[in-house]
Amino acid sequence: MPRWQLTPTSPLSVGMALPDRVVTNEELCKTLNTSPDWIERKTGIRERRYLSDGETITDLAEESARKAVRQAGLNMRDIDVLVVTCSSPEWVMPSLGVLLADRLGIETPRIVDITQHACASVVYAVYTASCLLQEPDVQNALVVCAEGPSRATDPADRVVRVFFGDAAGATVLTKTPGSDGLLSYDLGNSPSGQVALAGTALLNRQDPADDSAVTPYLTMDGPTVWQEATTRVPKSLAAALDAAEVEIEDVAGFALHQANLRLIEHIAGSVGVDMAKVAVTVDTLGNTGGASPLTALWRLAENGRAAAGDVIAVGAIGAGFMWGSLCFRLPYDIRVEA
Numbered sequence: 001m002p003r004w005q006l007t008p009t010s011p012l013s014v015g016m017a018l019p020d021r022v023v024t025n026e027e028l029c030k031t032l033n034t035s036p037d038w039i040e041r042k043t044g045i046r047e048r049r050y051l052s053d054g055e056t057i058t059d060l061a062e063e064s065a066r067k068a069v070r071q072a073g074l075n076m077r078d079i080d081v082l083v084v085t086c087s088s089p090e091w092v093m094p095s096l097g098v099l100l101a102d103r104l105g106i107e108t109p110r111i112v113d114i115t116q117h118a119c120a121s122v123v124y125a126v127y128t129a130s131c132l133l134q135e136p137d138v139q140n141a142l143v144v145c146a147e148g149p150s151r152a153t154d155p156a157d158r159v160v161r162v163f164f165g166d167a168a169g170a171t172v173l174t175k176t177p178g179s180d181g182l183l184s185y186d187l188g189n190s191p192s193g194q195v196a197l198a199g200t201a202l203l204n205r206q207d208p209a210d211d212s213a214v215t216p217y218l219t220m221d222g223p224t225v226w227q228e229a230t231t232r233v234p235k236s237l238a239a240a241l242d243a244a245e246v247e248i249e250d251v252a253g254f255a256l257h258q259a260n261l262r263l264i265e266h267i268a269g270s271v272g273v274d275m276a277k278v279a280v281t282v283d284t285l286g287n288t289g290g291a292s293p294l295t296a297l298w299r300l301a302e303n304g305r306a307a308a309g310d311v312i313a314v315g316a317i318g319a320g321f322m323w324g325s326l327c328f329r330l331p332y333d334i335r336v337e338a
Contacts, residue, residue, distance in 0.1 A: 003243045008181025009130040009141070009173045010328055012074075013335045014298040015067025017060040017146075017168040018285070019049040025162070032158040039162045044261020048165025048286030050150045056090055060168035061146035062103050064294075068170035069104075071335040074140060076105045079172075081132045081141035085114040085121035085290050087319075088148045092200070100144060110138070118195075119257050119318025121145055121290035122169070123187070123326055126314070129173050130182055144170040147289035152197055154217035163260060164218075165286030169294025180331035183311075184243035186236045187324040194224035195320035229263055232323045234270040237315045240325035246311055248272055251327075253305030257316035258282035258292035267315075277305065290318070298336050306334040 024047045025036035040046055051057070061084065069076060084097040091099075097111040110132055117124050122145050129141035146168035153161045175181075198214040206213045233256070241248060254277055256264055261282050268278050279299035281292065288295060293316050300306040310330050317323035 003184045004182045006130070006134050008176045008179060009133050010176045010181035010331055011297070011334050012172045012174050012332060013068045013071035014294055014301060015064040015071060015170045015337055016295055016298045017063035017067070019051045019055050019060070019166050021050045021052050023048050023050050023165070028162060031155060032161060034158045034162070042262065043163060044283055045162065045286050047284055048150075049167060051148050051166045057086060057088065057146045057148045057168070058090065058096065058099055058103070060166070061086070061096065061100050061144050061170070064146065064168040064170040065100065065104055065142060065144045067337040068172050069142065071337045072172035074172065077107065078140050079106045079142045080108050080138040081110045081129055082106055082108055083112045083114065083125045083129045083141065083143045085117060085125045085143075085145040086147060087115060087118045087121065087290060088152055089115070106142070117290065117319050117322055119259070119289050119292065120316045120322040120324055121318070122293040123314060123316050123324035124322070126171070126173065126326060127185055127187065127324070133173065133175055139175055141173040142170060143173060144168065145291045145294055147291045149218065149287070149289045152218045154215070157217065159222060160218055160220055163287045165288050167285055167288035167291045167295055169291045169298065171294060171297065176331045178331060180329045183246070183327045183329055184240045185324065185326050186239040186243070188232065188236060189322045192224065192228070192320045194221035195219070195318070225259070226263065228321050229259060229317050230266050230270065232321065233267050233315050233317050233325070236323050236325040237271055237313055240313065240327045244327040246327060250311055251277065251313050252310035253300040253312045254278045255293050255296035255300055255312065255314045257318065258285065258296055259287050279303070279305070292316075297334070301334040301336040306330060308333050
């Protein structure tokens with residue numbers, strides 16, 4: 001993939017929103033045939049957040065968006081582009097992007113919903129928003145990713161259930177006046193049925209008496225996911241850094257998809273980066289799907305690894321399979337609010 005040759009864009013801020021309900025490994029093990037020690041040893045996850053009955057994905061999206069815009073020092077009228085990603089919305093229609101714009105008071109006509117990129121969605125959303133910002137007289141974009149994967153997992157499936165948690169993240173991107181900002185990107189895809197979640201159109205046409213009926217829950221083949229992630233993400237990161245003419249040791253921080261801690265550690269080792277430079281949120285949030293790279297970016301900023309002059313890299317994979325990486329040299333500190 002090429003070095004970014006358009007007007008650079010850069011994140012100004014990150015906002016994060018979490019459900020109130022904390023679900024520990026101990027709680028999951030009351031209904032799953034496993035143990036808290038096994039979950040933590042295999043995944044590095046100790047707890048995660050679940051949406052309660054009274055909470056909605058739209059609520060999380062709104063909260064994260066308000067925090068990001070506030071920390072960017074902007075008003076909602078300053079948002080020229082809104083890109084919203086969600087693979088687990090309460091409603092297919094109306095558009096989550098339109099609902100969110102209405103709640104926030106954003107008046108732009110440039111609203112894009114990305115619904116099937118799952119865990120890779122933030123990379124594609126930031127890339128899309130950066131492209132849309134090339135229009136003259138357009139300055140700021142808001143990218144929001146809200147996910148509720150806990151509602152798509154089988155409560156009796158220990159293979160999938162233990163990984164996922166709910167969250168939302170948002171970032172404000174702005175055009176930058178100099179050469180700093182987005183330096184390069186890498187995108188790729190390869191279809192696989194080893195990660196699957198059936199849609200309502202398929203489920204509603206099934207014969208209830210058919211023993212081979214498609215499950216309504218998210219299914220994953222663990223070995224395939226591991227193989228794809230540990231192969232694709234390191235190569236994608238290397239390609240993005242190479243296009244940006246950036247050496248690995250010059251990167252201040254990595255915001256990677258938080259699938260599980262063991263996977264993140266393996267990717268870091270493959271790339272040759274110290275884990276001290278890699279943000280981790282999966283230990284307390286679980287795999288928050290497409291929102292997870294933004295939770296990681298939030299952590300980088302909180303830890304002082306996303307300041308003006310720093311080079312940061314974002315990488316993710318998902319959706320059976322899409323993957324991508326972004327490389328930025330930050331012209332501004334990324335500001336955050338919990």
